[in-house]
Amino acid sequence: MKFGTKVIHAGLEYDSKTGAIMTPIYQTSTYVQSEVGKHKGYAYSRTLNPTRDALEKNLAAIENGKYGACFASGMAAIDCVIKMLEPGDEVISSADLYGGSYRLFTTIFEQYGIKFHFVSMNDTSEIEAVINEKTKLIWVETPTNPMMNIIDINAVSKISKDNNCILAVDNTFATPYLQNPLDLGADIVMHSATKYLGGHSDVVMGALVCSNEDLAKEIYRIQNSCGAVCGPQDAFLVLRGIKTLHLRMQRHSENGKVVAHFLKNHPKVDGIYWPGFETHPNHDIAKKQMKGFGGMVSFSLKGNKLEDALDVVKKVKIFALAESLGGVESLIGHPVTMTHGAIPKEEREKTGVVDSLIRLSVGVEDVEDLIADLEQALN
């Protein structure tokens, strides 16, 4: 099955009782047993719920994996991955990271005796410099947030395999439409389904997909034991969102390209970060491992003044000033004061997250209106 067919059909069955074409929302906590231990496969909704089950199967299929698991949020999905580790274990993570992931690693899991190394993965020699026999997990985010760096998943997977590590990739920015990390050698794919998968800014959810049975058992054990599952209503919303993922991603990518080129030529713009430019340092890898370049674009302003950036994000009218990304509507954000507040100034500036940096999640509106909006806000 090809992608556009899978998003609509994979893992889904018409309701056997009524023929309902849409997966019913099984808003139930428990299931009647005809005698002790005799049930129809469902005993309790933390463990298994038919609506969530359908979504988990669909997600597994669109990531070319075998097993899917959905969580109450993207953070809960990451939390599950780290909980597979033990005190003393080490993790190597990309340096330019979603702020919430950085916070989870450093303020929660370091207390439990897990050590995190943050390295630039532009050059895999930095991974090789810190990897050792205690390293159990490599955590990659690509494209990175908000600097849009591209990490070569296949190259990292070779190091990971050579050292018996698990490679997990946060695929939130690219989505399975643009990039399939499992095909590139990753062991686990993670998503904040809150973003493009849901796609309509109406749900918070996370997901993991893998193909290895032992890993899947461990994920389901933690999902059921810790209990950070998503509700059936949310599972329904994400199932519905995914049905148009391919259409939305095409338009996000087209609009992202137009907006990136407009900003590149604008006299007030200094740095521009979008992997589709041939001048982007990792453009070749992006071309190799992604089907398109998506709708996330970051840029900084000449003079690098915080006030100027705050002025732009205030003046836009169609772009909404908000955290998050990946919805049909265009959003604008200021990483330093919004998403990346948890990362110390010297850490973030090393990776390029400067005071005037602005991040756009380019939506699927008519792009002429988006350009006009940015034009008036910049001038």
Ligand SMILES: *Cc1c(COP(=O)(O)O)cnc(C)c1O
């Ligand atoms: C939003 C986001 C997360 C966290 O997901 P939530 O659903 O907000 O918990 C993790 N990684 C990336 C790249 C994100 O954008």
